Every structure is written in structure tokens, then in C-alpha cells.
Amino acid sequence: MSTNGDSNGTLPRHYLKPCLLLLLAEGPSHGYELLEQVRRMGIKGAEPGGLYRYLRAMEKEEMVSSWWEPSQAGPARRTYVLTEHGRKGLNESVQSLRDVREILVSLLDRYDTLHNRAASSSRP
Amino acid sequence: MSTNGDSNGTLPRHYLKPCLLLLLAEGPSHGYELLEQVRRMGIKGAEPGGLYRYLRAMEKEEMVSSWWEPSQAGPARRTYVLTEHGRKGLNESVQSLRDVREILVSLLDRYDTLHNRAASSSRP
DNA sequence: ACCGATAGATGTAGAATGCATCTATCCGGT
């Protein structure tokens, strides 16, 4: 099962969805740029394969729409924009991210509490 | 690919590992109880299958160790304790959870900024 | 003509997940 120490920079769909929706809510963009933005957000290990596939999947669900756009330098890009449905999806996934944040925060607090208690009890 | 609105209470390995390690750092426990604790932490959708499997996997990696313990009421339980190696694993995965928290917080801030700007620009 | 950066897409092995299902034990009620 490999309970390996991942979560070290990988970007599961879990985060990928809200990430992409948020970035697109800030303005239209294309895959390659989104990839770099996602990486700049702190997810170093984001990899293009899943990202491109995910964008197409979101398009199938009409969260985003896209078209080819020739670029002045380099190959054509597929430009994505958020749809109205995508905006709703963003709101929903942001809500669930807030829940995740709550859980995370309380988990980390709980860890700190445990740690401090351990530290102070070994310090008489 | 089903970019479905999950993340609604599901517990990917991502969280499962630190969760279980933390709970076990607070004291020995057994699978069924851990399941309930995890659910009480806010992850309603945690499901037993993965949890039991995960515990055994962690045992194989010597993060935890376990033994059967008869219970005064109900079937015997497999009691788990954290090993020294598990304690190190906890520290590491807590560190990576902190990173995740940072990313989450900044992502949510970014969403709020966008939202507030949108609200104030539509309110002249 | 060739190379590197940019841009997007696909194929695939292996891992993880979700869901149903199975075994077994104890306790209370009838």
C-alpha cells in the first residue's frame, strides 16, 4: 500500500480542482501557465499530465470552456475561462476546503498541545 | 475522470496517516475506536475498509505495533501503539501538513480577496 | 538545419478508493 512519505509536493485532485478554478476565476489562462502558477503556489511537484487531463475533464463538465489561441511566440495555446457553472463549483469547493482547513488546524493544534505537554512534563 | 464534488468528508491517505499517528501518539487504541475518533474530528465519511488496511500497512512499516486484546464486552480488539519510528513519522507528516495548511490558507485568502474585490466593485 | 523552450496530449503500470460483503463475539430481550 506504500504509506510512503508523499504529500511532499504532489497535487491530488482534491486540491487541483479548487486551485484551477480559483486561478481561472482570477482570469482566463492556459494549461502551461496554470501549471506554473500552481507550482508557484507551493506545489512544486505538480505534473503536466494530470493537469491537462483535468482541464479537459472540467470542460466536459462545463466548469470551464476553452478554445485554441495562436500565440505570438511559441505554439498555440488552449485558453480556458471559467463558466458560470464553474463559478458555482468554485464556491462549493472553497467551502469544502474551509472544512479541510478547520480539520487541519485542529489537528495541528492537537499535535502542538500534545507536544507542549510532553515537553513541560519532562522539564520539572 | 469524474471531477465530482468529493472532498466532502473523504479521507485520503494524505490525512489518514497523520491522523492515525496523532491519535496513537495520544495513547494506544484500536481500529474501531480510531475510526470513530477520526469521524469525530470532522471526517464523517471515513470508512472502515481503508482504515483497517492502512493500520496493517503502517504496521508492516513498523510505524505501529499491535496485538490482540480480549475485551470485557464484545469481540477481541487489536490494540495499536505508536513505535519510535512511528513517532518520527508523525513529526515528519505533521511538518508536511503544516505546508499544506500554508497553501490552503493562502489559497483561501486569495479567494476571499477576489471575492471582496468583486463585491466592492459591484457596490458603487 | 538544428536546438531548446514552450505547449498540449496520451499510454500505461501500479496504487488507492469506495463499496459491498464476510466472520465472529458478546449482550439483552423473549
Added chain:
DNA sequence: ACCGGATAGATGCATTCTACATCTATCGGT
């Protein structure tokens, strides 16, 4: 004595995801 429900743990399997490599193509510079 028997049944049902709660407790406890485990497994099987189809579907899905993930990570990684690979492929095509375009443009600018040399």
C-alpha cells in the same frame, strides 16, 4: 435457547487516480 443488534476486524473487486515517460508540434535563435 435463540435472535437481533452492536462491536470488531478483515477481504474482494471494480473503478479511479497517480506518476512517469513519451509523443507531437511550433517558434526563436544560432
